[in-house]
Structures are given as structure tokens and as C-alpha cells.
Amino acid sequence: MASLTPQVRWAQRHPELYLRVELSDVQDPDITITDNVLHFKAHGHGAKGDNIYTFQIEFLEPVNPQPVCRVTQRQLSIMVKKKESHWWERLTKQEKRPLFLTPDFDRWQDESDAELELKAKEEERINKIIMKNRMPKDPFRHLKRGYLFMYNLVQFLGYSWIFVNMTVRLFMLGKDSFSDTFHMSGDMMYFCQMFSVMEIVNALIGLIKTPLAPLCLQIFGRNFTLFVVLGSLEEMQSKAVVFFIFYIWSTVEIIRYPYYLLSSIDIEWKILTWLRYSIWMPLYPLGMLAEAVAVIQAVPVFNSTGKFSFTLNYPLSITVPFSVFLQLNLIIFFLAPFILFRHMYKQRQRRLGPKKRKMH
Numbered sequence: 343m344a345s346l347t348p349q350v351r352w353a354q355r356h357p358e359l360y361l362r363v364e365l366s367d368v369q370d371p372d373i374t375i376t377d378n379v380l381h382f383k384a385h386g387h388g389a390k391g392d393n394i395y396t397f398q399i400e401f402l403e404p405v406n407p408q409p410v411c412r413v414t415q416r417q418l419s420i421m422v423k424k425k426e427s428h429w430w431e432r433l434t435k436q437e438k439r440p441l442f443l444t445p446d447f448d449r450w451q452d453e454s455d456a457e458l459e460l461k462a463k464e465e466e467r468i469n470k471i472i473m474k475n476r477m478p479k480d481p482f483r484h485l486k487r488g489y490l491f492m493y494n495l496v497q498f499l500g501y502s503w504i505f506v507n508m509t510v511r512l513f514m515l516g517k518d519s520f521s522d523t524f525h526m527s528g529d530m531m532y533f534c535q536m537f538s539v540m541e542i543v544n545a546l547i548g549l550i551k552t553p554l555a556p557l558c559l560q561i562f563g564r565n566f567t568l569f570v571v572l573g574s575l576e577e578m579q580s581k582a583v584v585f586f587i588f589y590i591w592s593t594v595e596i597i598r599y600p601y602y603l604l605s606s607i608d609i610e611w612k613i614l615t616w617l618r619y620s621i622w623m624p625l626y627p628l629g630m631l632a633e634a635v636a637v638i639q640a641v642p643v644f645n646s647t648g649k650f651s652f653t654l655n656y657p658l659s660i661t662v663p664f665s666v667f668l669q670l671n672l673i674i675f676f677l678a679p680f681i682l683f684r685h686m687y688k689q690r691q692r693r694l695g696p697k698k699r700k701m702h
Contacts, residue, residue, distance in 0.1 A: 348386070348395045351446035357427035359405070360449055361420040365395060368418050375407040380422070397442060400435045486549055487606050493540060494603035500534040501595040508589055517582075524572060524579035527588055534595075535561075535568050556685040559678050564591065566671065567633045571640045574650070578643065583636045590629040597621055619690040626682065634675045641665045 351362040363382070371384040380399045385392060406423040413419075424430075434440065480486075504527045511519040511526065538561050544550045545557060567587065572578050601618040604611060642665075644650065650664035 345394045345396060347397050347442045350397065350399075350443050352433050352443060353446040353449035354430060354433070355449065357424045359401075359422045359424065359433065360446065361399075361422070362446055362449075363395075363418040363420070364416070365418060366416055368413055371411065371413060371418055373409055373411055373420060375405065375409060375422070378404055380409070380420075382420075384418070397440075399433065399440075399443070402430050402432055402435050490544070490549060490606040491603060493537075493544075494599045494606065497534060497537060498596060498599035498603060500530055500537075501592045501599065504530050504534070504588060505592040505596055508585065508592070520582040520585040521580045523585040523588055528573070528579070531568060531588060531591075532573070535565050538564075553685060556682045559682055563633070563674070563678065567636060570650075571633075571636050571668070575640060575643050575647075578636065578640055581636070581639060583632055583639065586632045587629065587636060590625050590632060594621065594625050594629070615693060619686070619693050622686050626686070627679070630675055630679065634672060637668050637672055637675070641668050644668065 349364045351364070353360045353362075361380075363384075365384065365386040367386060369385040371382070373383075374381050378401050380401070381396075382398070383394065383396045386395050401422070404425040406425060410421040411418065432439070433443065507527055508519070508523065541550070541552075542554070542558060542561060545552050545554055572584060572587075578584070597614065597617045601611075601614050604614070644664045648663070652662055654660045654662060
């Protein structure tokens, strides 16, 4: 295995020096700087087989003893930082340039070029500051953040009370707790669901950025189930399906609202973010299924009681039972997932999708 000296090109840029060693398939490069001398040793593959490549460079002035190296298939790049930021008249201490060392004019920078580059960077920095100062500052920014923090906190506490209350009663009473779920938690669920209408207002006035279609679909759909299907019929309030609806809703919201609460003060908890954009996958379909079951169970009750039914007097006297609207609502239950799930999937891809790797 022969010992050879490779061709090295060098360039001076302020305040670094760049060395480019032209070798193919460099293996195990050993690069050290001791006593201001760079020692290079590496294995490389040449036309006549494997060789050992070595060279030494004694720098003109002191440099940082920790070089930065980057290896590619065809070359090895070495960056050495000067200890004092000024221009050198040559690279080596010896006046006569070594035969293996040549200037790299493609990367060369003289003193005037460096001044122009520094001036351009300074102008860019000043322009960014000017643009930032020109942007109108929102005088109500802190007030909006405070409002969103309090809104999400109140909703989190409300749904947490429902979740904890139902969980404790489930462990204490078992299935017997199903029949009085509405009686024990209905008022708090009324409050939380009525308060959730403020999210639509927040989106309309620009406090939060979210599409209105899936937001309205979820809020009005839940409120219809709560106030009309369950709240208006005492016969429905003792059914076991109420427990499953309330429990699924509260489970989703005790994760969603803390996520938005922390986001309002620019804090992110990665576990909470993952749960926020993942837990909907099992719980949203289960919640919609439970709501659909409640509507199906309510149809015969509305038919027998005639509640909310009305009569069309003109041109024909026809009584329209409210169950017709319930049946139409069932169709929405099957169409809504296409809008809601698509929106949630896009959000999940945006927040948890694979990050694009930086290409060098």
C-alpha cells in the first residue's frame, strides 16, 4: 500500500480557511491540528489500488485546533477557523508554496468581497427590523390571549367534572350508574355545550383559525342530540346510551381543551399534541355511533308522544311528525364523517406528519 500526497485546493474566506482534498472513496480520515500544523492521513481508492494519503500544512498564523470536516464520494472538505480575524497574504508559514497546494478560485474571497458580503447582510438585517416595525401591533393581543386561556380553562374544568363524576360513579355503582347519568351530569353538559357556541364566534372574528364547516357540524350536531333528542324527552334521559355519549364527549374534550389552553400561551407538550391529533380516530366514530343509536331510540318516542310534530293546513291538512327530521338527521350522521374526518386527518398530517429532511 503506497503512501501518496493528494492534490489540495485552498481558499480564504473571512474568517475561515477552506481546504478541498480531491480523493475518491475516502476512508477513515484522520485530521488533527497540533502546534499550528495540520496533519492529514486517510485511506483512498486509486486506479492502482488502495493507497495511504498524507500531508502536513504549517499555517502562517494561529488557527483553531478543531477543524470541521465533511466527506463526500469525490472529495473531503476541511474548514479551519482563524484565531484572529484578518486577511493572510498566504496559507503556509514557508514562503514557497508546496507543490500539492493550489488556490481554489471558485471559493476564493478577497477583502473587498468580504466587505460587500458583510454590508449586504447588515442591510438585510436592517430591512427585517424595518419591516417588523412597520407591521401594525395589535393593542388587544394580550387581552385576546387571556380570553382564549380562560375560555379553554373553563371548558376543561367543566368536562373534567363530568368525566371524573361519571368515572367515580361507574366504579361505585357499575351499570346502575347508567340510568341517572343525565340527572347527575346533564346541567354541566348543558353549560359546556352552550358555551362551545363561542368557538364559532371566535372563528368568525378571527380569534382562532379553523374552518367553519367542520366546527359548526360538530357543535350543532352535539347540541341537537343534547337539547332535542335527550333534553326534551324524559324517556330518553334514563337510557344507557346517554352514559356512552357523555363519556366519549368528555374524554375527547379533556384532551382538546388543555391543548388549546397551552397553545394560547405558546407552550407545547408533545404527548398532549399527539393525543389531541390521534384520539379522535377511535372516539369520533364511537361518539357518532352512540348519537345515531340515541336518535334511533328516540324516533318511536317522538311518534308516540307527537312532540314537536306540526300540521300543514294549506293546501292539504298534513301532520308532519318530528321523527321525519330525526330520520334526516341520521343521514347527516353518515355524511358528516366525510367532512369532519377529512379535516381532522389533514390537521394530523400537518402537525404529526413526517418532517421534510433538509437536502445538502
